[in-house]
Structure formats: C-alpha cells, structure tokens
Amino acid sequence: MALPNINPTKTEAWKKLSDHFKDNKDINIKNLFKEANRKEAFSVQLNDLNVDFSKNRITKETLSLLVDLAKEVGLKQAVEAQFSGEIINATEGRAVLHTALRSTSEEPVFIDGKDIKPKIQTTLRKIRSFSNKVISGKWKGYTGKSITDVVNIGIGGSDLGPDMVVESLKFYKNHLNTHFVSNIDGDHVSEIIKNLNPETTLFVIVSKTFTTQETITNAETIKNWFLKSATIFDIPKHFVAVSTNLEAVDSFGIDKSNVFPMWNWVGGRFSLWSAVGLSISLSVGFDNYRALLDGAEKMDIHFRNEDFDKNIPVILALISVWYNNFYKAETEAVLPYSQYLSKLPSYLQQAIMESNGKGVDRNGDKIDYETGTIVWGSTGTNMQHAFMQLVHQGTKLIPSDFIGYKESLYGLTDHHKKLMANYNAQMDALAFGKTKEEVHLELKFSGDEDKINQLLPFKVFEGNRPSNAILFDKLTPQSLGKLIALYEHKIFTQGILWNIYSYDQFGVELGKELAKKLLKQQ
Known part of the structure; x- marks a missing residue:
C-alpha cells in the first residue's frame, strides 16, 4: 500500500487538538491581534505570492498541533509517493501524476518501468506545433480559410479546467474565439453553433474513452451540423481529439495525426495540464500555456520540499480541517477579487468536492468524522452586494479565502484602489466586527439617538469570522x-489527513448507470 492508512481521530495529535479546542474554542481573533507581529508570524511569502492566515482562530500552539497531525498521518511519505509515481489511487490501480505534466526537471518518473517524461515532452511539442499552425493561420479549413473559432467539446474535467483558465486569462488571448460545449442539454450546443461558420471553426473533442455520453452526443450533433455544408472528407480539417480510444476516433473521421494522448495516471479534474489544455494553448498561445505550467511547477516544488509550518497548501489544508472537524463548519467560501476568476469557484467545486466527498476510509470502513468541505463563492465586489450579509451576520461559521492582486491588468488605478480597499475591508470587518459601544457612538453622532435602543442589536457585528488573504502581484499565466x-x-x-482516497469518483457513476437504464426503457 503506497499511502499510509491512519485514522486521524485515533492519533495522539488529534487527542491533543481536541483538548486544545475545548480550552480555546471561544478564542477571539481581535484579542489575538494584541500580540506583536501577528501578521508577520502568520504569513508565508513565495515569490510573487503572499498568504496571510493571521485572521484565523488559531494560535502558534494550534498550528504546531495541526502540523503534528500532518506528521503523524504520514503526509511527508504520502507526498513523496505521489510525486514519484506510486499507485496512490489504489481503488483504480493508478498513479496520480498531474505534477509530472508540468515538471521541467530531468528526474525520471517511472510507470511500469518506463520513464513517462519523454512522452510528456513529445505531447507538449505537438501541442505547440499545432497551436502555432492554427493561430498563425497556416491551418486551413475545407474552403481554404483560416480558423477563427475553436470549440472545446467535453464535460467535467475536460471542460471546467480549460474553460476556467481561458476565462481567467482572457487578457492574454489572441484573435481566436474560444467556446465550450459541455451539457447534454441540446439548447447548450444549439446556442453555441448558431453563430459559427463551419468553414472557419475547429472542434476539439475531449474524451479519454470517446464514449462519454454528453461529449459524444454533442460531438455527433455538431458533426451532423458540419456535414450540412461540408463532406466527410473535410472532417480532418475541422475536428481533432484528445483521447486514448484511437479506434473510435478513427471511425468518427478524425485523422490519427490529429489525436492528442491522455494517460490513465492523470485524473480528469487535474487534466488541464495535459493535452486537455489544448484549447487553452489555442486561446492564449503556447508560451502562455507553458508559463501556466511553470507557475504550477513552482508551487509543486514548494509543496514537496518546504517544512509543513511554512508550506502554503499544507497550512491552508490544516486550517480547513481545524474548522471542518473541530468547529463543524460545513462550507468554505472562495472569493476572488478579479472578474477574470469568475469561473474559479465552479472549477474548485469539482476539484474539491469530487475528490474529498468520500464516506469510507482507505480500509473501506464507514467514516464517523467529517470529510470534504462544501465550496462555493463568487467575485468581489459583486458578492458583497449578494451573499456576504450571511457571512458577516448569519448564524453559520464560513471560513473564506480572499484572492487578490496588487496590480490590475488594464491599469485603471482608481478602480483598482477601490477594489483592494474593499478586499481588505471585508476581511477586517469579518475578523474584528463592530461592538455595541461603536454602534452606540455611531448612532449618537448621526443624530439617530432616539433610535439607539431600537437599532443597536441589528447593527452589531460579532466579528471573529475567519479568512485567508491570498495575494499575488498580478494575474499572469504563471x-x-x-x-x-x-x-x-x-x-x-486533506485527503491524507482524512484517510480517504481523493482520486477516484465512483459517486459520479450510479446516476449515469440509472440514466442509461431509463433511456433503454423509453
């Protein structure tokens, strides 16, 4: 067994955390800020990224005990097992190697005795060459015209990742228009194709098996639409595939040389780093796509090598477990202060909830403690005028990640100053709130003295609501x-801490199977 198999609640660290929680559960963030240098002590800098986790209900002791938990469940051993290609997705008998897809190191990674790095490099060269041909206009459609539009046809990880990245990097996009078809709802595909010209559109079908119901149904509908004005001999000029099923791709009419590989050691929701990211490379150019991979690799190196108490992903995972398992907070909000990142919460919903929404542990036994968090969110400042009322004054504890950028891309500094003032103000308001005394004074000075008793309870903010500030210099591919x-x-x-398998998703299957049965009965 590649992964350690330890019930976290039976560890010494968990017992100590439970005692610590009993003694400290009523701790107040405002009081914690009486310590000198709290912000510096609870921040980590990695190149252009600063993560400030000072506005949490944690002390140095809390963090130390959480780090002990990570050590006791064998996190270090698990990280090495993942990066070195051990079969950590044990239920499906697969390695989990999205990290290898962005690695530039010479260190080989072996699957079945073969180094996978050369295959990855070959595929990246193929993506670059193909992207360059299409973007430069050298790739021609069946009437000799260059491509103007690209349509990605996929679902789940074959859609959410590329779609989110293309939207996020819109500032860097070229002249090609990129579209995404995913839902089996026929209205979705109809809306996409109604304004497209078959002579200048390229379709990228993304399906590992080339049997996914939604993807193949949409691909067939698009093919029939295309054949109203073209012939089957024109299909190779307009359809490419990312798949492993060469036979099915061939019978669809796609040229073998226009098939990009997928590997079973890459999970769908982590696949945008593979040829599944072809539509990203087409949209922003290969150099920007490579920069995206390079940024991920920088985080990989940090995660693999840094001590847990200075390790950004580990710290954020531990804090999340602290709220989920001890405070019983059920949800987490992801709040990007950039309109470009509007699709990030949806993307993270799949990544997080499909991975860690598990009710049995690595032994196959039913779990009697909380696992996967529910993730939701929207962009600032839109969400301040929507659901933030509940986060500030509701009865639920909702830890929140605020993602911000020091610099805007279009340089409208007045806008950006206001945006960032809101970014910082929201976290301060959540953490420190507003006391009865402050409200009393405010009402007194505003001339509402006669309404003080009536309005006072409604205007008090308890505060003590946690958040993390994830701040980059600028939104770039890297x-x-x-x-x-x-x-x-x-x-x-979190999967290691909770002793679950994060990389299978059998929970997705039952509904699909029942849908197939119902379809046959119709």
Missing part, C-alpha cells in the same frame, strides 16, 4: 498556475 496548484495540493493534503 501566477494562475501557482494558484490552481495551491488548491490541488490542499485537496491532496
């Missing part, structure tokens, strides 16, 4: 790569 990899490693760390 910083986005870092951010995505940060959450990937947080997911992995």
